[in-house]
Amino acid sequence: MTESAPAREVLKRVAFIAALVLALGFYFLLLGRIAIELLTSGEVAAVAIGVGVLILPLLGLWIVVATLRAALAHQHLARRMHAEGRELDTADLPRRPSGRVERDAADALFAQVKTEWEADPDNWRSSYRLARAYDLAGDRSRAREVMRRAVALERLDR
Incomplete structure (x- = not known):
């Protein structure tokens, strides 16, 4: 195999x-x-x-x-999101030669995910998706902050 x-x-x-x-x-x-x-x-x-x-x-x-x-905590959340089919789908987004998502596409995805998060800010899944959207949009400090929140919310959820 x-x-x-x-x-x-x-x-x-x-x-x-x-x-x-x-x-x-x-x-x-x-x-x-x-x-x-x-x-x-x-x-x-x-x-x-x-x-x-x-x-x-x-x-x-x-x-x-x-x-x-x-x-390890972030990987745990990523596995759960993947298993639930809720991971951000970035496969069809336009990319730069470096492989990063084009800025306009990342911003549009961020706006969509932020709207989802605003509807349910205490859900670790929406916080995880927002952290990923921040990362794609290039705002790493906010991505880390929101990912820490997602980890804490997921621990409370367990």
Whole structure:
């Protein structure tokens, strides 16, 4: 049995993310070791630098965990939307040579989805669709904000 192209693409992405997380883990361990050496040196300046160096891997670990948790939550919503047949259909939208949806088409889709969301703003499905529409329209910060809302609403719905 041959593996489908989308499954291979997902496997490539997961492998890439796993490699990045492993590289970051190694880097964080090295920074932690350097921080411990600085902290145990007994010199005031070295201890102060050691505290700063120790904060870096802790901050990095928090960022990696938060990012992976968000990605898994977004993927969970995407799977549910796909299973329900409610994912945004962008297949017929005109695209630029880069593959991005043409601005006018993205704006028209956004207006349609925003109207759906305004009718039911407390539904995680409409929030998810709005976040996707924001992303297609190029407003990534609002897309992330609305996607966080969709994740929270979906958790309440479970």
